[in-house]
Amino acid sequence: MDFLRDPFGFVIQWYVGWLSGLGLPAFGVELISKLTGALVLATGAMLFVVFLIWYERKLIGRIQDRFGPNRVGPWGIFQPVADMLKIFTKEYITPIGADKVTYNLAPILAVAAVLLLWSVLPLSVTVVGTDLNVGLLFLIAVGGLGEMSYILAGWGSNNKYALLGAFRLVAQLISYEVPLVLSALVPVMLAGTLSVTGIVQAQENVWFIVAAPAAALIFFIASIAEIGRSPFDLIEAESELVAGYNIEYSGLKFGMFFVAEFLHAFTVSMIFATVFLGGWRGPGAEQIPVLGFVYLMVKTFVVYFVTILFRGTLPRFRIDQMMNLNWKVLTPLSLGLIMAMSIVGGLTRQLPAFWQVTAYLIINLLLLGATDQLMHFAQNRKTKLNLATQPGKGVLTTSSKHGSGE
Amino acid sequence: MLGNWLYIGIFALVALMMPAITILIAGILSPKKPDPIKNSTYECGVETVGPNWTQIKIQYYVFALVFLIFDVEAVLLFPWAVAYQFLPLYAIIEGVLFLLILVIGFFYAWRKGALEWF
């Protein structure tokens, strides 16, 4: 019965019990059980990518009115397996003058940085990699380690395009890390802890996306920018540019960057689901832990679906637009949000929890509305300025404006 | 605490080994036929001109610096956010003041045009 309610926890307990039955010292048992846990989790995550690639290609296909992969196996489900077999047997081409160590280290580091994120994510009540007391900060810090791998790749390739691509990418990533870190302060404020498990525990009554939708929105947008997905895929821009930092890579070394990207996209969705959507929380999840795992997966796939929807439907930003969105919209908004939320929270502390959450919600929505208005205002002013300085160019804009009835 | 980090350390080793081993296996499986043309730097079919360094713009440096400052600021605020629910109102105002000083610097950067991408 225990097995049905919590198969993962049951297996772990049985395994640890079996290990200690072998007569190993306690430290050895701990070491081996942790090693096994890490191996299983990391292998599972790596193999999961195969499924993710199929899922994403299928969805993108549907969005673009295509079938997507549909030849290899039922619904084309073995397509990524076939692709993997193919890429496995491709030749590694190391460009002349490449910096061998950095060149080969980059794809390994890219995957490792993403895999390491899985070590602190709680998958259900009983299955937690490890409950680190600074878990959320760890997630952000390790996520930032990926930047180093792009620099290594760009530098090691001995190619101008690769170097330029890497630096543009890193400039994008570090810029978007600012609103990411700042908006992560809000759930920490609400939960009163940095531990990821603690943040999930704190969402017992209300998910943080309800209390702080603005923070969730900033976190989500910054997360998409961090994984370099469309509409933030200027680094890649496969349809118009040379490929960027990974241009000199071939074979599985190239594939590893893709594994890292897909896995990162999924992991970021999982982090979002954990921090803002209550993680494994759901009816009955505490009594039947396996349900919690199912809930987490459902939530993660919903978030992942939205990121794919973004990818499939939104056009690519120009780099100055992207930087403006970050520095002139998201960063000021997150700064204002922290200040407003901390003051509102301090003032409404005596009220019952329901009213406090309502106050948080109202201030969030107010800030979002104000940002929207300010953006419109700035846009209109810019158009007017353009009209004043370039009358020839302005004609089209005005006529189209009248045409749309504004 | 150390137990947590032991797991993370083991996980880090596993996470590094996993892609490394996969790349090695693929390296054994894959053919090796290097030739000078194939191995030359890819530049849209044109031969590379000049040395391969590119000097980047000062813009990147400014963005990295602004990022660093906000990173440090957020790190200082994280313990404050953890304690937030137990802080008296004046302590919350202190945190807001901390942010306000930075917001002034941020708007200075904005007005100076340091946040524009060229």
Added chain:
Amino acid sequence: MNGLQVVFLLAALVSLFSAVMVVSARRMMHAALWLVLTLMGVAVIFVTLQSSFFAVVQILVYVGAIAILIIFSVMLTRRVMEDHGDQILPGWRAAGLVALLLFGVIVGFMTLWLGFSAVLVELPADAENLLELGRSLVSPQGYVLPFELASVLLVAALIGAITIAVDRKEDQDR
């Protein structure tokens, strides 16, 4: 020797070795990359001191931000890719001797301090209390003045950097 000491020794050796490589690397970019390894080693040392918060901050701020800042500033220079030859001065032996002597003097003085020979004990699980850290950062009895001054310092750094960079930009236009 227990496992913790092994980890500490490994981390210390790695960070020392890569610190030496930072100053002796032939290419500037390699020096910057070795610096990253040094900083990672320091993060591991923070872990062995059971200070999770500072270990993670070390990675977030030093590896994630300062190392990237340094790499960017290396890329601003003109001779990044060049091999600069041996980065060893002719008088390195004398310099090394002076450094060793100074180290000896510092260690000698440190032995006078009582805490030097204290044995590290493993802290209880709740010893690192972020709550207390947060409280003392903003309490008038604690560190509220340094906390607010840190903000002023950060703004000063921001303004200083922008002043320099914006002036440069105008030079380029001319």
